[in-house]
Amino acid sequence: MKYKIGFIGAGNMAKAIIKGLLSASIVKEDEILASASSQNSIDQTKASLKIQTTLDNTQVARECEYVILAIKPYMVETILQEISDYLSPDQVVISIAAGITLDQLAEWTDHKVRLYRAMPNTPAHVNAGMTSLCTKISSEDPSYSYVISLFEAIGKCEVIKESLIHAAIAIHGSSPAYVYMMLEAMGDAGVLLGLPRDQAYKMAAQSLYGAALMSLETGLHPGVLKDQVTSPGGTTIEAVASLEKSGFRSDLIEAMVSCASKSIQMSTKK
Template sequence: MEKIIGFIGAGNMGSAMAGGMISSGLIKKENIIFSDINEEALEKINKNLGVETTTDNIRVADKADIIILAVKPNLYKTVIDEINDSIKDNSIIISIAAGVTVSNIENYFGREIKLARTMPNTPALVKEGMTALMPNNKLTWEEIKEIKSLLGTFGKVEIVEEKLIDSVIAVSGSSPAYVFMLIEAMGDAGVLEGMARDKAYYFAAQAVLGAAKMVLETGEHPGKLKDMVCSPGGTTIEAVAKLEERGFKSAVIEAMRVCAEKSRNM
């Protein structure tokens, strides 16, 4: 893809996205530029990825064909006000912020723009991200496919309706934190049973990875896969019964409900 990709904001997510684009071979490092007010963050990006960096957001807007707004939601209006005059009619804007809608961003620009709102998650750091893509009606199908290709360099991508964004945040955007808590708890239990902590986390994390892969690759209902592990009178059903007794599933559902509610109220 012979496009210039510009990132405004040099945080972990932007770095992960750019790293995926480069390692996939889709985008050359010479065709990526980052801006940020934090020069230390820019030095880290330059050292790790070898891309061009600048403290000037307008330089990114002038140079890039696709501009990824990788700043905090509360900075969107300020950044857009700064770069608005430099955004060309055929420039594509990609948003990765929670709580900033397509309509919000279009209003900040005050004119028609080509815009894709996205919601990636932190496993993008290891190229196993899950990204929701919500294009506005100014993007052509070819441009949407191009954006999907970019986002696909660091994980999976699905187009969703923007009205589902709060569900996406609960199910995918925030959920790595729940899984990390599960792995931590499994590791603690392993230590309690005599395993070394590093080994306990390794076994737990690989079990979670393998279980997730089974869901994705078999297409079977998770409940059916769970039943396959539960032999009559065996160890697993004993553990499952205790989890049900303690409200495991209802606790997860309630946590995700409040997560979605928080997203709606941002």
């Protein structure tokens, strides 16, 4: 194959992944090919990322060892039907389209390639993403560890059963929105208490980042980390008690269950 990795679609998530791969030296610029539907899009992509680009999706299928489908879900079947005849058994196809199952991908590629389904989230844009990866490929296959490394270039990656994808959507796919709501509320509280808004947001964002990093770095149970902050009779336990009284944790759990339920509902409508 002429290229190691090809992207069909050159939108924001594709560009985030490409930037991560280049930053981590997983591949070089001349080992990546990306296709898009407009000349303006491929011109911008080539100028900003210094990779090769094309208007021809079949070129990506013909010339790339790993093909990443970075397109909208409604486009996947049509695109795979377009490129299927150009795919071969030694290639790998990775879809990041929400709601498209491995069985659908297999059907639309005539069961001829190794398939992976990935779900990265938006913090991939700052190399702090979380990706859930599903596949029926054995962990002994050479592509297995390599595909994981692609998504570890933009953050963390966990391999899960496909049946758990709806839970993953609730936990990390949609959760940046919940965190931004919390960040905004914390900023508003800071303003209410007299802080300038820019300082309040910075303090809140750094605190959220630091708390998450401590959880990842220490591996301690969240309850243990919480207890390290809550001194007897102090300010933190007063805030924790108020949150418990208002149902903070139960509301968050209920919201995530609702998110997963909606994902299931949307999937079964296809």
